Amino acid sequence: MRRNLLPILMSLVLLSPLAIDIYLPSMPTMAAEFAVSASEVQSTLVLFLFAMGVGQILIGPLADRYGRRPVALFGVLLYGASSLLAAAAIEFHWLQIARVLQGLAACSTSIVVFSAVRDCYSPKEGAKIYSYLNGAICVIPALAPTLGGLLAMQFGWRSTFVFMTLYAILMMLLVGYRLPETRPANTVSTGPLYRWSRYKPVLSNTHFLFYAFACMSAMAAILSYVSYSPVWLIGHLGVSELAFSGLFGLNALVNIVACFAAPVVIRKLGNRPTAILALALLVLSAVFIIAAQAFGPSAGMAAAFAFMLPMMLLCIGFAFLLGPATSMALSAFGERAGTATAMLGFIQMSGASVIAGLVQQTNLTAPYAVALVMGFFSIGLLSMMAISRFDHWHQEQLAAEH
Secondary structure (H helix, E strand, C coil): CHHHHHHHHHHHHHHHHHHHCHHHHHHHHHHHCCCHHHHHHHHHHHHHHHHHHHHHHHHHHHHHHHHHHHHHHHHHHHHHHHHHHHHHHHHHEEEEEEEHHHHHHHHHHHHHHHHHHHHHHHHHHHHHHHHHHHHHHHHHHHHHHHHHHHHHHCCCCCHHHHHHHHHHHHHHHHHHHCCCCCCCCCCCCCCCCCCHHHHHHHHHHHHHHHHHHHHHHHHHHHHHHHHHHHHHHHHHHCCCHHHHHHHHHHHHHHHHHHHHHHHHHCCCCCCCCHHHHHHHHHHHHHHHHHHHHHHCCCCCHHHHHHHHHHHHHHHHHHHHHHHHHHHHHHHHHHHHHHHHHHHHHHHHHHHHHHHHHHHHCCCCCCHHHHHHHHHHHHHHHHHHCCHHHHHHHHCCCCCEEE
């Protein structure tokens, strides 16, 4: 089963990044068509991720109670329906509602994917599998903006959401015929679905919380980068949609290479040292982008590269951090993997969306906004790792392998 499982999980995990990246080049056009501000269009990204995080608290226990397959089927069906709603939206608030529903759908499939990894692989193997899944996720930012730009030029921005509907139909067939049930027999699945005793063992574990916040800080940095990039490059610097897709795709390719290199780095260094390296890269990226804005070019493609090149370090740091941090956060929760995965997703995604949404309310320009998010949280986490009394928060805990 494990041999055939990874390609299915990789296909399912693409639903979330596809919903984020395919319409990025169309954001200025969408703002003009709906007569809304750039920050309001950015809110469609924040709402998607916030719903994806909050939905995990609601849907995570369902994956433990009823199994992975039914939740996956529900998620794919809702994803297709909400994509159609977005494609048909005439008023902006209907687009926002569709994005919330899309976030709930994507969180369903995300829970299934990451729970299935915990179900079927040991913690050591899991870190590698998570990195491969993140590599698959990173393929989408390399390809989707270009695809979305071409679709929008030929058929309008609504065609990007029609494409997501068609992909959901394909996933419905794949899940229906090929996805096995992976829920372990010892999964806690009795009693009320939503009760404090279900979440308490997870939320009272400081080791889990530390690495959940590490994932959140990386996701907040990526979300800030993704949401600000079209506004800064297309709206402020006047870069064309095609050039934007090329620059964004170049950084995504760096991310892909980093994600597939991450298992090698993890094997050489171990989970915790790899996480330290990743956080250091985020700090370095923040320093470089501030320096580029202070001393580099301020217009044209040169300014676009000055913004995007430091983001390569962010992409590498993100790729190196997410696998080890996810694996270490979930390592102690084999008997309640769905609930633990849900809480991790809630903290990571909803927390990141709140941070990005708050930063978008400031007057900071894109480079300084992204640098603030990257630097502040990474420095805080690294500082805690340097203080000995917090060792039990972040030192690796080895769970029994199965």
